[in-house]
Amino acid sequence: MKKIGLIVNPIAGMGGAVGLKGTDGEEILRRARDLGAIPGSPEKARRALRRITSIKDSVEILTCSGMMGEDEARDESFSLKVLCETGKFTTSSDTKNCAKIMLDEGVDLLIFVGGDGTARDICEIVGERITVLGVPAGVKMYSSCFGITPEASGDLALFYLSGERRDTSLAEVLDVDETMFRKGILSTRLYCYLKIPSGGHLVQNAKASSRPESEKAQREAIAEQVIESLEAGHYYIVGPGTTTKEILKRLGFETNVLGVDILHKRKDGKIELIGSDLNEESIQNVIAKEESGAVHLIVTPLGGQGFILGRGNQQLSSRILETVGKEGIIIVATESKIASIPHNSLLIDSGNPETDRKLSGYYRIITGYHLFSILEAKSWH
């Protein structure tokens, strides 16, 4: 008997339905209700569950009371167990409490129904420890942990649970940057990574892939291209992301996917990792004494909005970026990542408008082995 965790965020998407830019916070939710928003996510949960009814007899759904999963699972007549009780009006802490219980229960797959905010709440609790999959129901959907439709999420869950496909990959969890949001500006940043079933074209932000292994193969090809072009005597600051970390992986270094690392190719050709998960000051200490032409920075854009700097890699301060300079920036991205960015336009927000201006312009993006794309990076100001 396989155990499926199910968390439905019943209020996800309600803000969007009435023209609000999300459903975060009780005030927004109250306004959404006042404006006549009705919950859409329970139906999306049912749409996803309907795709896995063929294995109904071999799974048990562990879920939360009421609209947070119990009702939907019962509607589709799954055998279920309610693990956490929630009140009439559910909140983000209900999601986190439930996620904690499901982590402890060791579910085979945690399915959640919601948007970027829900993904972030769950990621905060479970990290990469269990396999998770999102059913899209939110207003903000920049993260890549969702199926392209509720049905696609259901299909992917079915493949994973039936043992048809057991491989997983890391998916970005992006959400609105709250500090920016309070200034009235909607912009996303990278918060964490979730482990999701690999799913080719069923997963959001994988639109350009026609084969399930192509994302991975593309990342390996990109890494090969980067490694081939490393110059002796030079330093390479490697920013967060699965695409950039593939370079380190191919060189035999395992580091935190969210961290910033530094590689050094010695004069004798040997490549060493001279620091990992570094903060701003330690990066500065390494590169301070180097000539600017010898320091490079390898970054990858975030899906959705296309930030290459300033969303999840704040360690890369404007003084570090000034040392690296535009010529020193190496951008790597898979084709599907580029496809997910509106108008294929990259964005820079270093915190210093003058630095942003200096770094903006056209870049030659590495998209594979001997494959490049020319994209413009703009200052986001």
Add this chain to the structure above:
Amino acid sequence: MRNFHEARWDEPVIFKLSRKGERGILVPKIEAEIEREVGDVFSGLPDFMVRKTLPALPEISQMRVLKHYLRLSQENLGADLNVDIGQGTCTMKYSPKVNEMFVSNPRAADIHPYQDVSTIQGTLEIIYRLDLMLREISGMDRFSFQPGSGSQAIFAMASIIRSYFMSKGEERDEIITTIFSHPSDAAAPAVKGFKIVTIYPDKNGIPDIEALKAAVSSRTAGLIVANPEDTGIFNPRIKEFTRIVHEAGGLCAYDQANANGLLGIARARESGFDMCFFNLHKTFSTPHGSGGPACGALGVREELIRFLPVPIVEKGENSYYLNYDLPDTIGKVREFHGVFPAVLRAYSWIMALGAEGLKEVAQVAVLNNNYIMNKVLKIRGAGISFPETRERVEQVRYSWSKLTEETGVTSEDIIRRMADFGFHLWTSHHPYIIPQPFTIEPTESYSKDEIDEYVDTLKHIAEEAYRDPELVKNAPYNSVIHKIDRPEDFDDPKKWAITWRAYLKKRGEDHKDTN
């Protein structure tokens, strides 16, 4: 809506129909007199050439073979059976059947490339005259019909670019293309060893000229692009594109596989290109033939003729001859002189239409396309790539993303449902940058009634998606097979095989040749 149900034969692959000892033809025993006269014909064969075992072919009678293939033929939606406008980028048009009479005529069908040229003067004349016609259509100075497909023509163009720079002693190793050009424009030169630099469109769907300026350098060997691109959008700055590449020292090659919207209207030469190719099976109406045999007619400007594949057909004082003497030839990209039946059909098609007719082909194809676009955009849930740009040439890349968001029904679901009404639709090829894509290209062949029927069916299915999404998601019902339970299996090479031998091998069984 059309009331349609396709034949559904539970027909096994032909290898499973094999019965030991069953024969299509019983070859008569050799008469004793002949055997005496001829002797043992096999003993003269070298030992290594003699099969030790018979090939593992199916053993089956003539009548059962015929039935087998007739059944299979009832299970497709071929170009002559459906309104084939849903296969955008492929330029599915009518291939007049009279042209089949020409190619099946013994004077065309029974000739051999090793025949003495004095015995195939008519054949060479047709090749030569089609060359003249394509020169006029493109503005190029000489054509080769040797490439057997569009991708092979692109490969030949990449070879010419490489030979050109080798002859100049320049080291250039980068080819620039655009993301909405055919993927072979990147793939073929990559096979040739070039690095590929891709330009993305601006927000209007037009290739970003600033990106091109950033892309060119002393490494630039050439530009290989389509125009209009797969979105149906024509790059109005194409002359600036070729100028920028020329100023950087590169060559410009034009993918005109599909020139259906441009015949008699715009030419490669005036756009500044140094070479181009036409797929005779697209623009010039020869049948697609499910992957061949085809012809990618390759044209170049005067200064590049010396690099063409050999031989090319020349006109002498009194006769046509084959010229192998091109000093810098890239050699051969295929055997002999190309697929002559394709050349002959294209020649006949052009002769039947004349210059005015060709121009009318382009005008009607563009008119049909714009008529469809206006109808499709009224369908609930349907959208268009780059909506700011409504000027489209011969095809349009559309999107069902709104419908998918609102109903969960995807482009693939709609494609399957179209089969229930006897129609073919597809997403179009890689890369899937436009979400939930579909591409329609009507060409000049279809009547308004047929176009209306096709688009009305799309509208009907979109309405079904809003009313009863599961109906569409579980389609087809009236087609050859039902929906495949696990389409994901097609992503797993262990789960499929394209030959019987591979099937047996993947199942761990031996493909035993019979003794």
